[in-house]
Amino acid sequence: MTKDSKDSKDSYLVGLIGSGIGPSLSPALHEREADRQGLRYLYRLIDIDTLGAPPEAVGELLRAARDLGFDGLNITHPCKQLVIPHLDALAPQAEALGAVNTVVFEDGRAVGHNTDVTGFAASFARGLPDVALERVVQLGAGGAGAAVAHATLTLGAGRVTVVDALPERSAALADSLDRHFGPGRAVSATPDRLPDLLARADGVVHATPTGMAAHPGLPFPAALLRPGFWVAEVVYRPVDTELLRTARALGCQTLDGAGMAAFQAVDAFRLFTGREPDSARMLADIAELAGAGADALSGAGAGAGAGSGPGVGVAIGANPAAVRTASVRLPK
Numbered sequence: 001m002t003k004d005s006k007d008s009k010d011s012y013l014v015g016l017i018g019s020g021i022g023p024s025l026s027p028a029l030h031e032r033e034a035d036r037q038g039l040r041y042l043y044r045l046i047d048i049d050t051l052g053a054p055p056e057a058v059g060e061l062l063r064a065a066r067d068l069g070f071d072g073l074n075i076t077h078p079c080k081q082l083v084i085p086h087l088d089a090l091a092p093q094a095e096a097l098g099a100v101n102t103v104v105f106e107d108g109r110a111v112g113h114n115t116d117v118t119g120f121a122a123s124f125a126r127g128l129p130d131v132a133l134e135r136v137v138q139l140g141a142g143g144a145g146a147a148v149a150h151a152t153l154t155l156g157a158g159r160v161t162v163v164d165a166l167p168e169r170s171a172a173l174a175d176s177l178d179r180h181f182g183p184g185r186a187v188s189a190t191p192d193r194l195p196d197l198l199a200r201a202d203g204v205v206h207a208t209p210t211g212m213a214a215h216p217g218l219p220f221p222a223a224l225l226r227p228g229f230w231v232a233e234v235v236y237r238p239v240d241t242e243l244l245r246t247a248r249a250l251g252c253q254t255l256d257g258a259g260m261a262a263f264q265a266v267d268a269f270r271l272f273t274g275r276e277p278d279s280a281r282m283l284a285d286i287a288e289l290a291g292a293g294a295d296a297l298s299g300a301g302a303g304a305g306a307g308s309g310p311g312v313g314v315a316i317g318a319n320p321a322a323v324r325t326a327s328v329r330l331p332k
Helices: 003-007 026-036 055-067 092-097 115-127 143-154 167-181 191-200 242-249 258-273 279-290 294-298
Strands: 011-018 040-047 072-075 102-106 109-113 135-139 159-163 186-189 203-206 230-233 253-255 311-316 324-329
Touching: 011 026, 011 055, 011 258, 026 040, 026 258, 026 279, 055 072, 055 102, 072 258, 092 109, 092 115, 092 143, 102 258, 109 258, 115 143, 115 253, 115 258, 135 143, 135 191, 143 159, 143 167, 143 203, 159 167, 159 191, 167 186, 186 191, 230 242, 242 253, 258 279
Parallel strands: 011 040, 011 072, 135 159, 135 203, 159 186, 203 230, 230 253
Antiparallel strands: 072 102, 102 109, 311 324
16 A cells, blocks of 8 residues: 555554553554544554463464454564564564564555654654763663664664673673674673663663563662763653652653653554654653553543444464454444
């Protein structure tokens, strides 16, 4: 499907494949923006846990969604790498990262993209435009960590030192970054070196679960922060983490994780529809939604097609004993 043909559409069916995605803000975030643009837009969750399917079933789910007329899918943990063999092509950043978080069905092909990279880059450029980037420390080498490290180096960081509780994981990410960006651009280190590393760094990118509602606290002692330092957060629920509050109180410049969440959705919305979303509006939405309770989220996006209509089933036969179906609804 070309951009012009996308622009002529006014009805879209998209979704998210992943594990434990019930609390996701993506449906509300996408549907709110679509509603403002006068689109009929349904964003449905396809949770492999609910389906009783293993992560390896992502290929079957992808095919089922394409057969059912989905325009695209977001992909999250634990399927970002597993989905790649089932795609027809990869955008350059997805290929470089080896992970996909957005799939667009167009012209009979499934094309993988990574908007985590572009989302963090856009958020950082907007929120911390003038900070020094010669020496950056990053905590966390998981899926989010890989994306933000790529983004940080793309933004011009001189060197990123990756620190993770699993040394083999930080070493693997640093090696991958070095191959892509050039020798010496990324190195790995163990957590015991944090005091020395942070003392010499310009700033830190935090990409671990610490600070989330289920994992409260600080990822490192507050004494390692200092005035003039900058702190970029990936966690966005809550938006104002203990790390950010502590850093601001000590005179650091800070960037919350809501911007990355919003801008990756902005890029995904554009890929799905060919239309330009309002990024400022979506930034405001994510901040509001991240502070909302489950009851508020369950009713979000109702104006974008949550009413009755013919059902669509996504069937998965990965379990030989049963075929599980996740039902979604199309607007009338």
